[in-house]
Amino acid sequence: MRTDIKVLLLGLSALAIFLIYSISPLTIGEDDTEIRKADFIALATPSENAEAMAVSPADTIPAMAEETVFKPDTTPKKIFFFGDSMVDYLGRPFESYAAKNGHEIESVVWFSSTTQHWAQTDTLQYFLRKYDPSYVVICLGSNEVEARDIKRRQKWVEEIQQKLGDLPYVWVSPPNWTEEEGFTNMIKETVGADRYFESSHLSMERGPDHKHPTYEAAVGWMDTVASWMQSPASRYPIIMEKPEEKVRVTHLLMLKPYKLRKKKK
Amino acid sequence: MITFQQLLSSLKEYFTLHEGGLQYCTLTFFITFLVFYTVYILVRSGRRKVMLGYVVLFSIFYAYKANGWFMLLLPATTLISWWLTRVMQQLPDGKKRKALATVTVIIVLSPLLYFKYTNFAIQTLNNIIESNFAPMTIFLPIGISFYTFQAISYVVDVYKRKFPGDTTLLEYTFFLTFFPLLMAGPITRPQTLIPQLKKNPPMDKELIYSGLFLIICGILKKGVIADYIAQYNNWIFDDPTGFSGFENLMGVFGYTMQIYCDFSGYSDLSIGIAALLGFRLLPNFNSPYQSLNLSEFWHRWHIALSTWFRDYLYIPLGGNRKGKFRTYLNNFITMLFAGWWHGASWMFIIWGAVHGVGLMIHKSSKSWLDKLGKGVIVSLLSWFVTFCYVAFAWIFFRASSVENAVEVITRIGTDFSIDYFVPFINARPVWSVFIAVAFIVHLVVKEKTFYRMQDLFVRTPWILKLIIFVVCVQLIINFRLESVQPFIYAQF
Numbered sequence: 001m002r003t004d005i006k007v008l009l010l011g012l013s014a015l016a017i018f019l020i021y022s023i024s025p026l027t028i029g030e031d032d033t034e035i036r037k038a039d040f041i042a043l044a045t046p047s048e049n050a051e052a053m054a055v056s057p058a059d060t061i062p063a064m065a066e067e068t069v070f071k072p073d074t075t076p077k078k079i080f081f082f083g084d085s086m087v088d089y090l091g092r093p094f095e096s097y098a099a100k101n102g103h104e105i106e107s108v109v110w111f112s113s114t115t116q117h118w119a120q121t122d123t124l125q126y127f128l129r130k131y132d133p134s135y136v137v138i139c140l141g142s143n144e145v146e147a148r149d150i151k152r153r154q155k156w157v158e159e160i161q162q163k164l165g166d167l168p169y170v171w172v173s174p175p176n177w178t179e180e181e182g183f184t185n186m187i188k189e190t191v192g193a194d195r196y197f198e199s200s201h202l203s204m205e206r207g208p209d210h211k212h213p214t215y216e217a218a219v220g221w222m223d224t225v226a227s228w229m230q231s232p233a234s235r236y237p238i239i240m241e242k243p244e245e246k247v248r249v250t251h252l253l254m255l256k257p258y259k260l261r262k263k264k265k
Numbered sequence: 266m267i268t269f270q271q272l273l274s275s276l277k278e279y280f281t282l283h284e285g286g287l288q289y290c291t292l293t294f295f296i297t298f299l300v301f302y303t304v305y306i307l308v309r310s311g312r313r314k315v316m317l318g319y320v321v322l323f324s325i326f327y328a329y330k331a332n333g334w335f336m337l338l339l340p341a342t343t344l345i346s347w348w349l350t351r352v353m354q355q356l357p358d359g360k361k362r363k364a365l366a367t368v369t370v371i372i373v374l375s376p377l378l379y380f381k382y383t384n385f386a387i388q389t390l391n392n393i394i395e396s397n398f399a400p401m402t403i404f405l406p407i408g409i410s411f412y413t414f415q416a417i418s419y420v421v422d423v424y425k426r427k428f429p430g431d432t433t434l435l436e437y438t439f440f441l442t443f444f445p446l447l448m449a450g451p452i453t454r455p456q457t458l459i460p461q462l463k464k465n466p467p468m469d470k471e472l473i474y475s476g477l478f479l480i481i482c483g484i485l486k487k488g489v490i491a492d493y494i495a496q497y498n499n500w501i502f503d504d505p506t507g508f509s510g511f512e513n514l515m516g517v518f519g520y521t522m523q524i525y526c527d528f529s530g531y532s533d534l535s536i537g538i539a540a541l542l543g544f545r546l547l548p549n550f551n552s553p554y555q556s557l558n559l560s561e562f563w564h565r566w567h568i569a570l571s572t573w574f575r576d577y578l579y580i581p582l583g584g585n586r587k588g589k590f591r592t593y594l595n596n597f598i599t600m601l602f603a604g605w606w607h608g609a610s611w612m613f614i615i616w617g618a619v620h621g622v623g624l625m626i627h628k629s630s631k632s633w634l635d636k637l638g639k640g641v642i643v644s645l646l647s648w649f650v651t652f653c654y655v656a657f658a659w660i661f662f663r664a665s666s667v668e669n670a671v672e673v674i675t676r677i678g679t680d681f682s683i684d685y686f687v688p689f690i691n692a693r694p695v696w697s698v699f700i701a702v703a704f705i706v707h708l709v710v711k712e713k714t715f716y717r718m719q720d721l722f723v724r725t726p727w728i729l730k731l732i733i734f735v736v737c738v739q740l741i742i743n744f745r746l747e748s749v750q751p752f753i754y755a756q757f
Contacts, residue, residue: 014735018738018739
């Protein structure tokens with residue numbers, strides 16, 4: 001057989017292997033050792049559809065809400081606030097807001113954590129059982145803003161959603177310091193625009209690492225978050241009036257970085 | 266599940282949308298190429314003109330995918346330069362012939378100057394005379410720097426009678442539009458490609474499988490290593506002050522390897538694809554970081570560009586024929602232009618200047634250096650100094666501004682501690698392994714070993730070739746994930 005035909009057959013065979021693996025329900029390996037599938041579906045999906053899907057029905061809710069007389073929920077909430085190191089910064093002024101508005105708050109900072117940590121461990125279930133919250137605030141994603149495996153991470157965001165069940169929750173986006181590959185947009189699309197507070201457009205003074213805000217700047221960040229949380233733009237608006245004074249931080253739990261281990265079957 | 270309607274819409278989109286072009290390491294290119302290659306196999310054994318016409322048509326489509334209707338510049342440049350060269354070639358030696366050759370070069374060069382350098386000229390003018398001319402919105406067609414240089418080399422070589430001007434329009438169009446060379450070269454001389462178009466390409470087993478081997482090398486370099494290590498390097502150059510001196514240094518070494526893997530990987534893919542079609546192109550890289558001095562580096566790095574500048578700028582400027590001072594000056598001027606060719610930015614000119622100064626220093630101290638001999642220690646020291654100088658120059662190539670470059674250098678100089686070594690490796694194990702393996706392979710594998718590996722691959726059974734190919738493509742899928750880093754050199 002001619003060499004060029006042999007090379008063509010080699011290319012076609014390789015394509016067939018990737019296609020069959022892509023459409024088969026079988027996935028070899030898991031997590032970091034997973035043999036990933038080529039995305040033939042994206043190739044065959046016109047981008048107009050993708051754009052249409054990107055606009056979630058939730059994006060239209062604030063506009064409709066504006067037409068009615070708006071009242072935030074004034075009943076006291078048991079707030080559970082969790083996420084990565086950014087919670088250490090937002091959680092402090094958050095306690096002052098909680099004290100002012102009659103809410104209880106428990107914050108859990110898991111340093112260096114990602115969506116995968118909260119999705120694939122039972123940490124979240126543990127704290128949900130422990131605190132039994134009526135309202136959840138998430139600030140997570142700073143350690144993965146440059147991630148490019150967006151679809152993989154979307155599954156972890158969905159797993160976190162499943163763990164939260166029917167609980168009302170909002171997600172505060174990381175205050176981006178660099179260009180990203182679409183990670184925060186994915187969170188917005190997954191949780192819905194009215195459950196998502198966009199922090200990336202805020203300019204704030206940063207600490208020595210140029211990523212985390214200073215504690216003073218985080219107070220301004222929290223003011224903006226709180227203002228949004230009681231506005232009709234939020235799906236679950238609750239009372240969040242600005243406190244006149246700071247309270248001592250007593251409900252902030254800090255967890256050390258943790259390396260994910262493989263699940264044992 | 267994908268509906269038939271969606272599939273039709275995707276196909277329509279594929280033929281009408283043209284953002285960014287068909288990047289090599291994508292599923293879209295892979296499938297497109299397989300379809301193209303199937304028809305190519307059928308037409309290559311038939312009439313030569315049909316084969317050439319088919320490849321030209323596909324290349325025009327490829328150019329359309331990259332540049333939209335701006336691709337019309339390509340056939341326009343082809344037609345004008347071919348016709349004017351043909352007229353010029355029939356003239357006897359003398360002023361008329363020289364004038365027409367000069368006019369042709371200027372006409373060919375004009376679109377490049379307009380599309381690439383207009384805004385640079387406006388900004389420079391604004392800085393010099395403190396004016397306020399607004400920059401224009403100008404689209405830079407992908408690959409324009411490469412095909413313009415190919416056209417110039419054809420015009421000049423025919424003018425100097427180094428190449429016969431009997432090339433037909435179809436052959437010349439093939440030469441200038443050949444799709445593997447279109448986006449980022451390598452800049453190919455007429456002597457290399459056009460004689461191969463005079464007859465149907467042979468079914469040379471060795472050539473075709475060597476092409477496949479180069480494609481695999483290109484996939485590993487560009488699709489796996491360069492794209493992966495780019496992530497960390499981007500963090501460093503985006504905000505050097507957020508990282509320690511050690512991390513900045515790793516970012517500089519990382520970029521040094523990234524740009525090599527990116528561009529030599531791209532060249533491997535281009536040369537490999539041409540080989541699958543039966544065309545033999547010249548290598549563009551020869552383990553440049555093994556160089557023991559800067560002159561040697563430029564004989565090994567982007568060979569197509571450095572020889573182009575040598576033949577069409579350095580030698581016409583006088584080369585080394587007009588005394589030592591003029592030799593150094595010619596070297597420096599050539600490097601300034603080589604830097605400027607890479608992009609309309611002062612950073613590229615600075616990069617060129619750094620290399621120009623380095624070459625001047627090396628040439629002026631060559632007689633003294635030669636006295637040191639070629640022992641192991643001297644060789645190691647020479648290599649170390651050359652490598653560090655080249656890496657240092659890359660800082661200016663990659664940095665967004667002089668301030669950004671100075672920041673990187675300052676962090677390395679003032680905040681360096683080896684204590685970061687172990688935590689760095691622990692924090693970025695995959696990146697560290699990639700960089701270590703890439704450097705070791707690059708520095709250890711000599712030219713002979715590479716060709717031996719290539720021969721071994723050619724003789725490997727078909728099934729083993731398939732397994733190697735599938736594993737390499739799977740590595741791209743696993744490491745590259747959702748997005749593609751565009752070829753660094755595509756922007757030039």
